[in-house]
């Protein structure tokens with residue numbers, strides 16, 4: 173019997189990083205005192221009229237352009253009607269038949285085949301968020317916080333092109349990176365600014381689509397992957413036993429590691445969409461669209477390809493260097509300031525990332541400007557200081573923000589290249605290590621590293637390791 177093939181489509185809600193909400197002037201701020209950012213518009217009081225936030229449109233369009241979508245010059249806002257305690261108006265303003273963007277794609281490396289695969293994006297539309305029900309604030313009761321009501325979202329809907337849970341996770345992390353480069357959202361899943369639902373079915377290869385289920389309530393990419401593994405297995409078991417998959421919505425329970433059907437009462441919505449009579453069609457002029465197009469940055473995949481070509485770096489290193497826009501900027505500024513690309517890559521992936529991690533910061537707010545690090549790496553490249561000394565100076569630069577050249581001069585850290593001084597250190601080291609010298613002469617050539625290390629230690633890191641290695645070799649030849 174041939175294996176079943178998973179068919180997965182994803183729906184991703186992304187909160188846009190605007191100052192205010194989509195249709196009113198209330199602040200779009202996470203974590204504020206409940207119900208402190210509300211007004212007649214987002215509360216849906218009679219007579220209050222929505223006014224579209226142009227900034228939200230710009231961010232949405234920028235995201236759509238970055239994801240290779242066609243942006244439509246005219247789109248329509250529609251009311252999605254349903255009843256829920258966190259939805260005071262009784263409807264959500266969304267887009268339905270005429271979204272502002274369609275037909276984009278995002279490439280993933282192709283988990284199984286190794287060839288890049290295109291995951292098509294069917295549509296992106298603008299909509300407002302609903303409020304939030306809080307079940308832990310008032311004992312025995314549910315509280316409602318309407319601060320989130322009316323916060324601008326884009327919903328990104330893919331075609332059912334994803335073929336495995338692993339690929340879903342990969343797609344999502346690449347999408348998140350793209351959205352971060354585009355600077356349209358903070359994409360924080362814990363704060364709910366990025367939310368993922370999945371449509372899942374299975375089929376025999378080449379057959380038509382099977383009945384799908386919708387999986388919700390997955391609050392991390394890891395949970396998306398786990399929930400998909402669970403649901404695909406559940407459908408396989410059903411179908412293998414000759415049973416049918418029922419079309420339903422399932423809620424992922426991360427603690428129990430299972431997906432359970434939503435009560436049908438909460439489900440079966442007939443949203444009765446119709447164009448919102450309070451809002452005119454969204455018209456995007458050619459000039460406006462052009463201005464937004466100019467704000468689209470170089471996307472991560474383009475940047476990675478450029479780095480790989482221009483700086484002869486490996487694909488794996490380029491992935492790391494373009495993981496965030498701030499990392500890529502830092503690396504590139506370092507190279508622009510005259511640093512050798514190899515040195516720059518090695519330091520950014522090594523010392524800089526480690527130092528950022530140690531201080532609980534990210535490269536975006538890393539205290540050492542690329543120009544200062546470039547100065548330090550110039551000292552290392554020219555041979556004035558060794559890499560261990562460069563590391564020591566780097567930590568002083570992090571603490572003080574002072575010039576590396578000044579630190580090297582003040583603390584007398586310049587590399588010692590004077591032969592007689594080096595010879596003295598080498599001789600002292602070798603006479604203190606008679607046993608090791610014996611073993612080296614007997615054939616244990618691995619001890620070379622030990623001797624060089626000991627001389628470096630004796631010189632407090634100031635000896636030139638290349639010269640040291642040459643001198644040790646000369647001494648031990650005889």
Ligand SMILES: [Zn+2]
Nearest residue numbers: 196198211214
């Ligand atoms: Zn409001």
